[in-house]
Amino acid sequence: MSMLQVSGLTKSFGGFTAVDNVSFSVEEGQILGLLGPNGSGKSTTFNCIAGMLKPTAGSVKLAGEEIGGLSADATCRKGIGRTFQIPRPFRELTLLENAMLAAHFGSDGHLSHDEAEAIARDALTLAQLPTDANAVVGGLGAAGLKKLELARAIATRPKLLLADESLGGLDGGEMRQAADMLKRIRDERGITIVWVEHIMGVLLSVVDRVLVLDHGAVIFEGTPREAQQDEKVAEVYLGPPETRAA
Template sequence: MLQVEGLTKKFGGFTAVDAVSFSVPQGEILGLLGPNGSGKSTTFNCIAGMLKPTAGSVRLAGEEIAGLTADESCRRGIGRTFQIPRPFRGLSLLENAMLAAHFGAGGHIDKPEAERRARDALRLAQLPDDPQATAHGLGAAGLKKLELARALATQPKLLLADESLGGLDTGEMRQAAEMLKRIRDERGITIVWVEHIMGVLLSVVDRVVVLDHGAVIFKGTPAEAQDDPKVAEVYLGPPETRAA
């Protein structure tokens, strides 16, 4: 579903993403891990069209999409959430999701179809589809669900989930992780999930790619990641600096 080859993004003389390559088969959940500043979000933004890569290739279902704008990438079938939710607070939850549906995959759709897609996405995200329900009063978990619903309303082939666990307590983290797994299982949507929190993510994803200083330092299964010395050093520091 997704093939990233030699993806590089430079800001002046600073290389934020350095020749990153990985692939994601149809129906897989891939965890993209790394500490803060490792290049995870920049990689995401290059895939989703928020940033234009300096070099490299990004293919979605065999189609080259590197350099497309965010709206063009969305219409090709990429949906994404953002680390910091910014809903349209003057609109209802249903209207937020309908707006996303209008700009999603499949081109222009009429209002009834947008409403159908929006209601389906809200139900998947376990949010009310009551036209009177608004974002006012939603906590961190509710706002993350609305981000997810808006992304799902675009009818994505590939969902890019950006730090879906940030700001949640332990129980909410587990619920968010299980929701992503259920969406993959029920709808067959391929997911790339960016996180710096390892624990809950590793119980859900099929494989992980770990970045550090913009480069890939590990690819493999969650179990292999937990035993890898490079991954341990990135997250825990060099052995000599760790507490006994």
């Protein structure tokens, strides 16, 4: 079953079209890598799916239900969780309180304090963060902040997770850990994932399928192996063949 079905998605800002007639689907339990250079339309596509932006045209369906144009909070309650490229946790709150707040945000308003705490502790555990009620945000480095972003998204109890550049600002080992964590979230919780990145290497070793955007349009869709062999993808990342180093 398709967990996410995007058809003819278009987003324009005045005379500029940032996303141009993009269509793709993600099957339940898959990890789709959404790739492209800076300015290719990845984040705008994400924001249209997540309810941060209203599409100019097209359809976004979650498990067969149209959600395109819903607000971000309504989209979250329908079952879409997301992380942000730049983590902005509530620094005056503890890790547990951050995750509990996310649990309430993703609920229908009938979540008790104890239920929210249980969901939050579970999400923090999955993200390999301390569940101690006194653990604070100030002690986290770049990798820890990325983990907290994932924990907060997981705490909304999504069917579909949108992971926005989870590797940004991390070193090689931290990138590998972040990629493994996304795979574990899929494997252990059955959460379907769309992962936006501009860093190809680590992502291609984890995802099931790849979608590549350039100038707001789809230029490739296929397997990671096919993406590595595709000349259009290589040109977007490396430039025309005549300009590449021998």
